[in-house]
Amino acid sequence: MLAEDSETSRRRFHLGVIYTLMGTIGAALGIPAAGYLLVPGSSNRKEEWVEVTNLEKLKAGEPEEIVFRRNRKDGWKILSEKTSAWVTKKPDGQVIAFAPSCTHLGCAFHYDEKHKNFLCPCHTSTFDLEGKPLEGPAPRALDRYQMKIEGGKILLGAVVKSQES
Secondary structure, eight states: OHHHHHHHHHHHHHHHHHHHHHHHHHHHHHHHHHHHHHSOGGSSSSOEEEEEEEESOOOOTTTTTEEEEEEETTTEEEEEEEEEEEEETTTTTOEEEEOOOOOTOOOOOOOEEEEEEEEEEOOOEOOTOOOOOEEOOOOOOOEEEEEEEEETTTEEEEEEEOBBB
């Protein structure tokens, strides 16, 4: 009878050790994973502004596609990527910077010099110089970059989605 009791207590001890190890390993893996999934990464990231051009280089009423590099955070990696913006200087001096993708399916649009509007070649959506849709399947106006001017230089921030039309 004594042998059975020692065998049972030894078995309980080993099961306790195994369950404790499994719980410790699960917590060691689960806590960082939960933190990564539940805590938004953008909250601790500084707002990044990228210098793209000088204000005096822009001609009023003529949109210009400006290519620039910006850093983008992807998980723990920081990627440097090449992107562009359509920048328009209005006759009153105000400047607008549009993200380069159509709001319909994300195709790259271009400026149509002949018709003085932006044209998406994928499904022929057209937009005026304010970014508002004129015709085609685009559901809303063009998305814009946050923008500020410091010392005659144009700085772009994050892309702000336009509201539904």
